[in-house]
Amino acid sequence: VRGCEQVEAIEYYTKLEQKLKEDYKREKEKVNEKPLGMAFVTFHNETITAIILKDFNVCKCQGCTCRGEPRASSCSESLHISNWTVSYAPDPQNIYWEHLSIRGFIWWLRCLVINVVLFILLFFLTTPAIII
Structure with missing residues (x-):
């Protein structure tokens, strides 16, 4: 085979x-x-x-x-x-040894993007439909 x-x-x-x-x-x-x-x-x-x-x-x-x-x-x-x-x-x-290579600007950008996505996701998933 x-x-x-x-x-x-x-x-x-x-x-x-x-x-x-x-x-x-x-x-x-x-x-x-x-x-x-x-x-x-x-x-x-x-x-x-x-x-x-x-x-x-x-x-x-x-x-x-x-x-x-x-x-x-x-x-x-x-x-x-x-x-x-x-x-x-x-x-x-x-x-976190694998995170040491991430530079400041990229780290802050990733942090901002993740937090914005989480905020939007959680806002729409936890807000009752009557308020929206």
Whole structure:
């Protein structure tokens, strides 16, 4: 029967593994071409984390950020660390990793469209016919 050829399991899964590795390599290259503009950094203990956070957020006074310069290193200028915003990240289980690549404008546009559609749908489905 055409389309139902018998194939050895080892051969089939070896080809499947190769295909998945190629797909992975292509996706990895695609990710490197389009950086997200953010990084997640982990430290060994809370003390080091607090020092780094304090160093980057030198002075915050009543909602106004009076940024001082963090300690300089040999790479500070090339990395433009004065433009960084440093904060504690949420627990990795609470992050929607697939949504990180969605930029601000597109995210707000999607949010607006979804909410408008939901409003219209719910308005007409929950309003009694006598009022309309």
